[in-house]
Amino acid sequence: MDELTIVVPVKAAVPNITAVRLDPNTHNLVREGVPLMINPYDRNAVELALRIKDRFGGKVITISMAPPNGKDFLESTIGMGVDEGILITDRVFAGADTLATSHAIAKSIAKLYPNFSLIIMGEETTDSTTAHMPAQVASWLEIPFVYYATDAEPNIKDGTVKITRYLEDEGLLEEFIYNMPIIMSVYRNSNPPRDISLNRKIMAKVNGLVKVLTNKELGLNPDCVGLKGSPTIVAKIEDAKPLPRKKQIFQGDPKEGAKWLLENLVKEGVIR
Amino acid sequence: MSIKFDAIIVGAGPAGLTAAQRLASKGLKVLVVERGRKPGSKNVYGGRIYAHVLDKLYPEYVKEAPVERWVRKERISFLTEDSGTTIEFETNNVEHKSFTASLSDFTEWLGKKAEAAGAVIISESPVDSLVVKEGTVVGIRSGNDEVYGDVVISAEGINRLVLERSGLAPKLEPQMVGVGVKEVIKLGRKVINDRFNVDDDEGVAWAIAGFSTHYVPGGAFIYTNKDEITLGLVIYLGHGSKVDVPVYDMVEEFRLHPFINRLIKDGQLLEYSGHLTPIMGLNASPPSLYGNGYLVVGDAAGFLLHGGIIIRGVDFAIESGRVAADAIIKIHEEGGKYDGSSLSLYGNMLEESFVMKELRAFRNAHRALDEPRLYNDYAKFINAFLKRYFDVDGTPRKIFSTFKETKGNLTILDMMRDMTKVVTNL
Numbered sequence: 062m063d064e065l066t067i068v069v070p071v072k073a074a075v076p077n078i079t080a081v082r083l084d085p086n087t088h089n090l091v092r093e094g095v096p097l098m099i100n101p102y103d104r105n106a107v108e109l110a111l112r113i114k115d116r117f118g119g120k121v122i123t124i125s126m127a128p129p130n131g132k133d134f135l136e137s138t139i140g141m142g143v144d145e146g147i148l149i150t151d152r153v154f155a156g157a158d159t160l161a162t163s164h165a166i167a168k169s170i171a172k173l174y175p176n177f178s179l180i181i182m183g184e185e186t187t188d189s190t191t192a193h194m195p196a197q198v199a200s201w202l203e204i205p206f207v208y209y210a211t212d213a214e215p216n217i218k219d220g221t222v223k224i225t226r227y228l229e230d231e232g233l234l235e236e237f238i239y240n241m242p243i244i245m246s247v248y249r250n251s252n253p254p255r256d257i258s259l260n261r262k263i264m265a266k267v268n269g270l271v272k273v274l275t276n277k278e279l280g281l282n283p284d285c286v287g288l289k290g291s292p293t294i295v296a297k298i299e300d301a302k303p304l305p306r307k308k309q310i311f312q313g314d315p316k317e318g319a320k321w322l323l324e325n326l327v328k329e330g331v332i333r
Numbered sequence: 334m335s336i337k338f339d340a341i342i343v344g345a346g347p348a349g350l351t352a353a354q355r356l357a358s359k360g361l362k363v364l365v366v367e368r369g370r371k372p373g374s375k376n377v378y379g380g381r382i383y384a385h386v387l388d389k390l391y392p393e394y395v396k397e398a399p400v401e402r403w404v405r406k407e408r409i410s411f412l413t414e415d416s417g418t419t420i421e422f423e424t425n426n427v428e429h430k431s432f433t434a435s436l437s438d439f440t441e442w443l444g445k446k447a448e449a450a451g452a453v454i455i456s457e458s459p460v461d462s463l464v465v466k467e468g469t470v471v472g473i474r475s476g477n478d479e480v481y482g483d484v485v486i487s488a489e490g491i492n493r494l495v496l497e498r499s500g501l502a503p504k505l506e507p508q509m510v511g512v513g514v515k516e517v518i519k520l521g522r523k524v525i526n527d528r529f530n531v532d533d534d535e536g537v538a539w540a541i542a543g544f545s546t547h548y549v550p551g552g553a554f555i556y557t558n559k560d561e562i563t564l565g566l567v568i569y570l571g572h573g574s575k576v577d578v579p580v581y582d583m584v585e586e587f588r589l590h591p592f593i594n595r596l597i598k599d600g601q602l603l604e605y606s607g608h609l610t611p612i613m614g615l616n617a618s619p620p621s622l623y624g625n626g627y628l629v630v631g632d633a634a635g636f637l638l639h640g641g642i643i644i645r646g647v648d649f650a651i652e653s654g655r656v657a658a659d660a661i662i663k664i665h666e667e668g669g670k671y672d673g674s675s676l677s678l679y680g681n682m683l684e685e686s687f688v689m690k691e692l693r694a695f696r697n698a699h700r701a702l703d704e705p706r707l708y709n710d711y712a713k714f715i716n717a718f719l720k721r722y723f724d725v726d727g728t729p730r731k732i733f734s735t736f737k738e739t740k741g742n743l744t745i746l747d748m749m750r751d752m753t754k755v756v757t758n759l
């Protein structure tokens with residue numbers, strides 16, 4: 062290995078979950094007409110990739126499976142310092158669950174960057190929160206996967222990488238040494254993303270640094286992508302009904318009010 | 334690493350994008366920088382665009398642009414808590430004078446036009462200030478980055494912080510602006526057709542004064558789109574101290590007024606937004622509309638005609654963007670020296686366009702429109718008068734006596750004075 066190739070898959074997420082509608086028949090998110098943004102946790106993944114590049118050199122690529130307007134947020138990752146972006150977009154990819162998405166991402170990486178050293182992903186997405194993707198990409202590519210990573214120090218000479226991860230519940234920092242290539246997902250409270258440079262965004266657009274590929278170029282197995290490759294069925298979805306409020310209002314002396322509030326909170330079992 | 338542009342435009346609103354489209358189509362290297370997520374995402378207006386400028390500049394808009402309905406009915410109402418008086422004008426002539434549209438969708442369309450012409454549009458990047466070297470604007474600053482261009486167009490809208498920070502415009506005074514809030518309510522096409530008594534592509538533009546703004550200067554509006562209506566109001570900030578509730582509560586009270594509520598029954602609130610709007614026309618312009626290396630277009634330049642019932646900003650924005658582009662193209666062809674004296678061409682061309690002709694004619698409109706009585710005493714008086722007049726109970730109701738009974742605090746002298754103000758300034 063003479064140069065690091067770091068690939069960061071990113072997702073076009075729905076910015077405001079509360080404003081989203083669900084298709085009553087398929088139970089899927091209605092994405093039409095909804096502006097997209099980069100999944101916030103993916104920006105921490107991009108940041109870690111760039112920090113590795115800053116210290117050890119190499120090339121950082123972001124890749125996303127998204128509708129055509131996904132180009133904009135890939136350009137904004139270039140604004141952060143990424144070298145190039147890949148947007149894979151095709152009707153046959155539509156309706157994908159995490160399995161079909163991970164297939165498309167994994168196979169595209171294998172095809173476009175067969176010599177990749179690291180794949181770095183966000184901890185999970187804010188609009189579906191499955192955290193499936195990194196593990197699934199790892200299994201399609203048959204390489205190891207480390208989650209909650211906070212840092213990585215590759216050694217280009219011997220092809221190993223030292224990965225630090227943070228286990229929140231245990232309050233533990235762990236270090237592992239692995240052979241590359243490997244996948245890691247990044248602990249969401251680490252690696253706060255850097256600012257986006259306007260000049261780099263301009264460069265991304267003017268020099269066409271985001272490539273748009275369809276399945277004609279990628280040649281993925283149509284049975285493994287999109288709706289066809291998605292075994293997940295959303296069987297049922299229920300609206301959580303808001304709890305009825307008692308709407309009690311206390312008026313009068315604040316001291317009395319505090320007492321009244323305390324008594325009522327105890328009575329309701331909120332505090333003991 | 335940075336690229337130098339022929340022209341840099343701050344703000345992807347109707348003004349900036351029109352300039353961009355025109356400059357790029359003449360082969361100039363154009364950059365548009367917008368702080369919103371995409372062109373249109375930050376633009377707010379009431380609901381209608383006057384078509385005359387599009388006929389000239391974007392004749393293909395009829396087919397391509399997201400036009401909602403052609404306005405066929407104009408309504409003006411004076412509303413009180415329990416009564417309302419409405420004048421309705423309707424025309425059967427199928428003239429294409431103004432249409433309702435979502436400004437976000439429309440601006441997005443203008444953005445696509447500009448990009449197709451070759452302009453580079455970068456979104457989600459706020460411009461912090463202009464880069465000024467030796468008294469000349471040479472570019473823009475955003476975060477740690479500077480980008481350079483031969484000329485910079487400020488098309489940043491009324492909240493012109495970039496000009497302010499660069500010392501080219503003073504801070505806005507409250508009396509120069511109104512604050513507007515608006516809601517989009519989905520009703521469905523058929524419901525709108527039925528409740529507003531219109532056909533499929535026919536629309537209503539409605540201005541409502543009085544109770545809608547708690548009798549404070551300003552006004553409410555309703556426009557019909559295809560499937561939804563937009564509803565909102567503008568309050569003149571100079572009278573802000575007289576406002577007794579937050580504006581978002583005010584718009585809610587207006588929506589819940591029995592006359593309005595029954596029109597939007599079972600509607601679904603899709604979005605709400607707020608924005609400043611210049612109300613003093615040219616009196617809100619920055620001291621100079623151009624200078625060494627820069628010029629100002631659209632709302633940022635105060636190019637908004639606020640005639641009380643009619644509010645026109647988009648056509649002025651588009652036309653001023655067009656004029657700025659044409660001036661720049663001319664200077665570019667003559668060697669591209671953008672100092673204040675060569676850019677005075679922009680000023681001259683503006684004078685010849687409808688922008689200055691109309692704005693100058695209405696220069697003192699705010700003097701008439703700023704009169705609180707118009708929104709308070711008159712709104713109440715008209716309704717009280719008609720209520721009394723139509724209330725037949727066996728006592729004689731002659732016009733003059735009814736007038737005397739219902740005019741409240743208004744004196745005949747006030748009325749004559751206000752009438753003169755309105756007639757001479759509007």
Ligand SMILES: Cc1cc2nc3c(=O)[nH]c(=O)nc-3n(C[C@H](O)[C@H](O)[C@H](O)COP(=O)(O)OP(=O)(O)OC[C@H]3O[C@@H](n4cnc5c(N)ncnc54)[C@H](O)[C@@H]3O)c2cc1C
Pocket residue numbers: 343344345346347348349366367368369373374375376377378379380381382383458459460461488489490491492494495512513514515565566567608609610630631632633636637644645646647648650
């Ligand atoms: C409530 C209300 C109702 C109205 N109703 C009507 C109507 O019915 N008909 C009509 O013709 N007009 C109406 N107007 C006026 C109309 O909206 C404006 O005149 C018009 O949008 C002006 O266009 P513009 O391009 O000059 O500015 P804007 O539309 O304000 O666009 C300015 C753009 O610049 C961007 N920007 C600002 N600062 C920066 C920065 N520092 N860096 C990067 N980008 C920046 C903004 O995000 C925005 O996209 C209404 C206005 C309001 C508030």
